Amino acid sequence: MRANDILSLNAGSSSLKFQLFRPTAPPSTDDPTVLASGSIKLSSSGGAKLSIVPGPGSESGQETTQELAQDASDITSPDLLKELLSNLAKAVGKGYDAEESVGIVCHRIVHGGEEEEPIVLWKGHEKALERIDALAAFAPLHNFAALKVVHNTLTLLPSSHSHLYFDTSFHRTLPPAAQTYPLPPSPSPALPGNLHLRRYGFHGLSYSFILTSISSHLITLPSHTTLIVAHLGSGASVCAIKNGESIDTSMGLTPLEGMPGSTRSGTVDPSLGYHLSPLPRTGEQPDGKETFAPLVRAKNGQTPEEGDEECHLMSRAEYFLNKKAGYGALAGTTDFGEITARIQSARERDPKENNWTEEEKKAKLAFDVFEDRLVGFIGSYYLKLSSRPSPQPIDALVFSGGIGEQSSFLRESLARKLEGTPMGVRGGFDPDRWKSELEGKGPVYDLGGSANESENTHGVGVRWLACEVHCLIAFRLTWADWIFGAFQTDEELQMARLAIAHDRSGDSERS
């Protein structure tokens, strides 16, 4: 039997999500069957927990959660991967041997630099990894763990092929004007990996999954689908998709630009970081150690420790803007649901907002800032998609990600705000309907403005859709929140789909 199964891995710094798929036989356009899915998660006390949920394609039916024997402190340890593979057998059914059955291992890599296509490689041919390795210095917290896991799988599954999927690749279609920062042609010729300082965009596997799902829901081709997608989670971004291609997105060189996240500032004045400390601006030369933007060392996404050897450097200001800012910093909690709950209960108590507590006011400000920036991006992308020479009617405004899908408070607030504008819900909206209809109807459901309603309303507004969270294992991430804000949509399935398409296209490099 040919090794046909596909193992999709989604590695953060303290967690490893996985799904094991079996493609349909004979080949069809149906999605592959899930044999098992789950995660390994490091605990703060030093251990590691493995959770496996057998899928519809497994012989077993028992969800298992166990502490792994290893005293793990590093999610990229080969021992953890080895335990995962041996435990998969129990979940899938007797006699399952990953080394024999897995033909392709898919890896999600956040930053792919200039790579426009996935990279396919196998044991003994790791040279292609050098280009990506070089990017690690550029995006230290993003790529580090994933690349170690790639090396581990090539060792433990030596006959498999590894497919590397980059979140940046989806945005390869950004027009030059949207890709380019106004900088001299080569401000930094010596950057690692010869990386250009340009806009790359992120959340790409997610956008790809959403585009596929929405097109299918609309019964049209992705290449005929024009959307504004609000991908809102602890990492948040917005994307303008024109005829299936990303033409603008809010994240840039790194995931820091654009929308505020739970701990990320999003776009601020580019000089703000230099003003975080007043010290060197008062006319005295700094002593060389305490500059306005001193360096801290971040090892593999963990809080830096003195004396760490293998480490990546980032400035304290950059660390601050990534980890200590965002709507969480304004509200005092990174839980968006908690933020909106505070506002709701304050409104019920005191609709006129006269005697709100400081905490309630902070929650309101955090929400308002988040919504303000979101309205700005929606307006910007609305006009860009409507612009000549090839204006496109927008098929839908899509909400996804944890906040986008779950926060009916945000959607309702936004629907009221945008009512009567070209981006409002066509035909008006019914918040009660939203609340009752959202669950379990996924992956895509209509929030309002479907084709029928448009006939009565002269086309004012657009269709609103949500693309459902596909989160088999719910767990809270700490550092990984920063890295995988896009966690909720089914990136593992999307990678498997791409791998199958690649495998069947006949131009596989499989030897």
Place this chain on the structure above:
Amino acid sequence: MRANDILSLNAGSSSLKFQLFRPTAPPSTDDPTVLASGSIKLSSSGGAKLSIVPGPGSESGQETTQELAQDASDITSPDLLKELLSNLAKAVGKGYDAEESVGIVCHRIVHGGEEEEPIVLWKGHEKALERIDALAAFAPLHNFAALKVVHNTLTLLPSSHSHLYFDTSFHRTLPPAAQTYPLPPSPSPALPGNLHLRRYGFHGLSYSFILTSISSHLITLPSHTTLIVAHLGSGASVCAIKNGESIDTSMGLTPLEGMPGSTRSGTVDPSLGYHLSPLPRTGEQPDGKETFAPLVRAKNGQTPEEGDEECHLMSRAEYFLNKKAGYGALAGTTDFGEITARIQSARERDPKENNWTEEEKKAKLAFDVFEDRLVGFIGSYYLKLSSRPSPQPIDALVFSGGIGEQSSFLRESLARKLEGTPMGVRGGFDPDRWKSELEGKGPVYDLGGSANESENTHGVGVRWLACEVHCLIAFRLTWADWIFGAFQTDEELQMARLAIAHDRSGDSERS
């Protein structure tokens, strides 16, 4: 005779613009009469040139330009101001004595921090300046020269009052959500002047002048006027004005955020500055002197020199983003007219763009990036102004600043791009009409979409207006380009208007 005349000063780091006004007598709503206007400009070789244009209210009619006797290297020298005052007498007419006649000196200050109102002060009561002095460390290149000039005028015109007008004050109406960066409440409690790290906005005197001029043109009150203003020059910003109040603007904590300028990057990923040098990101601790963002010293806006004593510090990265980036960096020239001329001649030669030179391609990219960001802000502000709870019909899209008014290439490109959208020219546009009608009809002229046309086009699109450059003395600035991108609109007149209004309001603090 009461000292009644108003001297408006607009100080940059290497130039000092001035206008001398006489209010109407008896008091009326008419603008004051110009007695004289002009500038002092430092030359790179060390001298200073004084140009005076006598106004309609002067007895003389002779424009004069002269090298000043002082070997000036500093625009803030009291000697230069003294020479200006004595030469004004020749221009205005025999017997004119500035010390006797000037009652109010208006000063334009770019960064006013939290100051919402103009500051009025006089000799012996300079304490109010301390608040603004403290901001100099925060905005070293902006406020330094202007504050020195304030001190000089209090000495040389001891019976006059000084009115300080801040470019940031116009944006005091920004709603909390637009004002706030997603940062913890007090990330930097020890900042100079207790400055909060928030969005301030700039070009305020210009926006104020434009709002006044456009309202007058539309025969309505400023408080009933809703505009999107594109203020495009070597410094460029966009502002959403709702019923006379700024509700959003593209510049933020400093003028760096937002639109690209001739040498400013505008908005980039907030972490980009930390990636300009690869040095500290390669795993080695920096030696403490050569960090990724080393400091350079900028004295009074000049290129820093080793050993300078009185200096302000800024990081090399911040300097780079302010001075070495922007559309000029992309195109290789900071002259926007040159950029568009290159594109035009390339198109005439080779409409299909197959054999464009590198220089032509660079010009095109610079233009496209500028236009892309501009479309984004227009779309963002369109949706924000149209949003509930108080959506406002937009009275006009206004172009101002050197580029906004002069570049028919940009306006035509934008009009074609936005055709058929809510921000396109209502009723279509006629580029030939634009070219022939622009000159000498100011300060406001219609570019298209006037009220009459709207009746035939069902209200698609908006009215486009331009607000004319009022630049009596045309000269190119070097460093000052950075500081006074808003140079072209009549900030001096606007200050005089505000001073007269203040003076007549009866609550003057004049003793």
